[in-house]
Amino acid sequence: MSEPKKVQGDLVLSHVTKSFGDFTAVDDLSLTIPKGSFFALLGPSGCGKTTTLRMIAGLEEPTSGTISIGSTDITDTKPYERPVNTVFQNYALFPHLTIFENVAFGLRRRGIKNVDAEVERVLNLVELSHLKSRKPGQLSGGQQQRIALARAVVNKPALLLLDEPLGALDLKLRRQMQIELKWIQTEVGITFVHVTHDQEEAMTMADTVAVMNNGRIEQMGSPAELYENPRTVFVANFLGQSNFIDGSIEGTDGDNVIANLHGVRIVFPKTRNNANGKAVKVGIRPEKFRLHDAGSSAAGNVLTGGIITDISFFGVSTQYMVEMPWKQELMVFEQNDGGAPDLAKGDAVTLSWEPQFTFALDGTDPSQAK
Amino acid sequence: MALAHAEVGNKAHAPKKRAKRIAYFLLAPGLTWLLIFFAFPLINLAETSTKTPAPTFETGEFVQTFRFSNFVDAFVNNQEQFFRSFLYALIATLFALAIAYPLAYAIAFRSGPWKNLMLILVVAPFFTSFLLRTLAWKQILGAEGPVVSALQFLGILPPEATITATAFSVILGLTYNFLPFMTLPIYASLDRIDYRLLEASGDLYANGVTTFRKVTLPLSAPGVVAGTLLTFIPASGDYINAQLLGSPENYMIGNVINSRFFRVVDYPTAAALSFILMATILVLVVIYIRRLGTDELV
Numbered sequence: 233m234s235e236p237k238k239v240q241g242d243l244v245l246s247h248v249t250k251s252f253g254d255f256t257a258v259d260d261l262s263l264t265i266p267k268g269s270f271f272a273l274l275g276p277s278g279c280g281k282t283t284t285l286r287m288i289a290g291l292e293e294p295t296s297g298t299i300s301i302g303s304t305d306i307t308d309t310k311p312y313e314r315p316v317n318t319v320f321q322n323y324a325l326f327p328h329l330t331i332f333e334n335v336a337f338g339l340r341r342r343g344i345k346n347v348d349a350e351v352e353r354v355l356n357l358v359e360l361s362h363l364k365s366r367k368p369g370q371l372s373g374g375q376q377q378r379i380a381l382a383r384a385v386v387n388k389p390a391l392l393l394l395d396e397p398l399g400a401l402d403l404k405l406r407r408q409m410q411i412e413l414k415w416i417q418t419e420v421g422i423t424f425v426h427v428t429h430d431q432e433e434a435m436t437m438a439d440t441v442a443v444m445n446n447g448r449i450e451q452m453g454s455p456a457e458l459y460e461n462p463r464t465v466f467v468a469n470f471l472g473q474s475n476f477i478d479g480s481i482e483g484t485d486g487d488n489v490i491a492n493l494h495g496v497r498i499v500f501p502k503t504r505n506n507a508n509g510k511a512v513k514v515g516i517r518p519e520k521f522r523l524h525d526a527g528s529s530a531a532g533n534v535l536t537g538g539i540i541t542d543i544s545f546f547g548v549s550t551q552y553m554v555e556m557p558w559k560q561e562l563m564v565f566e567q568n569d570g571g572a573p574d575l576a577k578g579d580a581v582t583l584s585w586e587p588q589f590t591f592a593l594d595g596t597d598p599s600q601a602k
Numbered sequence: 603m604a605l606a607h608a609e610v611g612n613k614a615h616a617p618k619k620r621a622k623r624i625a626y627f628l629l630a631p632g633l634t635w636l637l638i639f640f641a642f643p644l645i646n647l648a649e650t651s652t653k654t655p656a657p658t659f660e661t662g663e664f665v666q667t668f669r670f671s672n673f674v675d676a677f678v679n680n681q682e683q684f685f686r687s688f689l690y691a692l693i694a695t696l697f698a699l700a701i702a703y704p705l706a707y708a709i710a711f712r713s714g715p716w717k718n719l720m721l722i723l724v725v726a727p728f729f730t731s732f733l734l735r736t737l738a739w740k741q742i743l744g745a746e747g748p749v750v751s752a753l754q755f756l757g758i759l760p761p762e763a764t765i766t767a768t769a770f771s772v773i774l775g776l777t778y779n780f781l782p783f784m785t786l787p788i789y790a791s792l793d794r795i796d797y798r799l800l801e802a803s804g805d806l807y808a809n810g811v812t813t814f815r816k817v818t819l820p821l822s823a824p825g826v827v828a829g830t831l832l833t834f835i836p837a838s839g840d841y842i843n844a845q846l847l848g849s850p851e852n853y854m855i856g857n858v859i860n861s862r863f864f865r866v867v868d869y870p871t872a873a874a875l876s877f878i879l880m881a882t883i884l885v886l887v888v889i890y891i892r893r894l895g896t897d898e899l900v
Binding site: 316337 | 817821
């Protein structure tokens with residue numbers, strides 16, 4: 233029944249490490265999540281994102297490092313002493329209690345006597361107040377998910393943790409819940425930390441996304457920043473699709489870097505260069521390419537001598553596979569807006585793209601490039 | 603189109619009928635067994651309970667006179683033993699619950715790799731017979747046994763006192779003998795609790811004690827109900843413990859029924875007593891389940 237301290241402020245993880253025996257799940261993680269933001273921890277299973285979340289909730293103890301909210305260190309406090317609530321992956325609703333009592337659980341534990349108004353308010357927020365006398369077993373997956381959210385939000389925590397809460401829902405319901413979650417976050421104004429392996433979910437909802445891999449954060453930034461300027465092959469591949477062309481850096485020209493890709497010279501801005509040495513992996517998103525008939529002139533960076541090997545029609549766009557003279561297949565998306573020439577399998581084409589869309593990664597990046 | 607529909611409908615029905623037939627087929631051996639060994643003896647018992655001794659006064663000869671006051675006589679003459687049976691069974695059930703719940707909790711949540719071994723230890727007494735185990739307690743608690751000697755040596759028990767032939771030893775025997783029936787259902791319901799619910803409770807500001815009261819205990823209630831029934835019902839009809847560990851002053855209704863059947867050869871009274879015992883237990887169980895509202899429990 234202990235009243236959690238009224239702590240507010242940014243969540244700060246400082247050099248947090250968690251080991252299970254020989255296995256390091258989270259490795260020296262330092263991270264600041266600003267108050268009121270929607271933050272996503274994105275990564276494949278086993279990358280340490282759920283362990284990080286559990287440490288913030290107090291369900292796991294860090295092997296070393298500290299966790300604090302504002303100026304209050306919460307590293308050694310029990311889960312029930314933290315101003316943090318979690319929406320669990322399987323919802324973890326209490327099967328023996330009604331929906332109303334599930335939502336009121338946290339309020340009652342803090343000794344609040346008159347819970348009706350508050351419970352009613354959040355049940356209205358998730359639009360399920362008509363189900364308040366039911367048991368969780370009588371609700372659908374989507375409804376349970378919303379009750380789990382209401383049960384956490386009603387406590388007005390400093391921090392709300394979401395552990396892949398949409399994982400069990402079908403695609404349509406998931407889209408709908410994504411929009412609702414984002415809306416509720418804006419409405420209640422509390423910090424959301426969302427753990428997910430779904431890049432689309434992270435990108436559509438979060439202000440800031442941290443991509444985790446092997447217990448470390450690979451890159452952190454706004455969804456657009458991560459997509460447009462990934463700094464590692466892992467991030468580039470985890471968020472969307474990419475073409476990588478191996479090359480070497482030849483020099484600089486003003487604000488631009490000059491690189492050689494299989495004998496072709498291209499340029500890109502210095503700010504987009506993440507290569508440590510001369511070896512470089514030049515990344516271009518499939519939709520950034522423009523397709524031209526062979527022989528016609530094109531602006532920007534130009535690659536000639538491509539042959540179309542495959543065409544797939546997607547409705548809004550068409551995907552082309554283009555084989556380059558060095559026997560690499562590149563993927564190209566063209567909008568079906570009449571801008572691209574009529575092309576067929578076997579046609580010779582020229583590819584071009586704007587230099588500022590290039591992202592240059594280190595040529596020795598160990599991650600598997602597609 | 604309509605024809606096609608009808609056909610589909612028929613096909614959908616056929617397996618259902620088949621499934622029903624299979625269900626009856628599978629039930630048949632059990633039902634036959636119950637009919638032969640439960641329903642027939644019960645009818646026989648009911649018939650016996652209203653008989654009176656034959657005019658010839660020959661031992662074991664009774665005639666049907668529909669004397670329903672047999673029930674009243676049986677109850678009035680043995681009120682004390684009835685009361686004692688339910689009292690002893692209730693106390694033994696409470697003791698068993700107090701011992702079994704922490705034990706089941708420890709096995710379910712704290713035993714780690716020892717879980718299976720501990721479960722085997724709980725059922726291990728079943729490898730020897732009920733009678734032998736109760737006789738063993740008679741030895742242990744007897745006048746020459748280690749417990750009495752030790753207590754007398756320590757001066758806790760006066761030199762002439764005994765432990766056997768007391769209510770204490772009878773209740774101890776009942777508690778001991780029915781403990782596994784209490785432990786196993788509670789263990790089963792605790793083991794089924796999703797650990798994440800306990801985490802969720804902690805996340806929602808409940809400390810360990812509150813989590814136990816508000817989540818663990820309600821979710822294990824079906825096990826507690828099952829365990830208390832499995833202990834109370836056989837304990838209230840038991841006579842071995844009272845016979846071996848008690849004195850005639852501790853005799854329970856089971857002892858009376860036993861002696862009416864086999865020593866006095868008064869079948870009608872024995873049958874009437876059996877019926878009263880059954881009915882009383884049934885009423886108590888119904889009240890108990892109603893009070894706890896088990897159908898509401900998950």
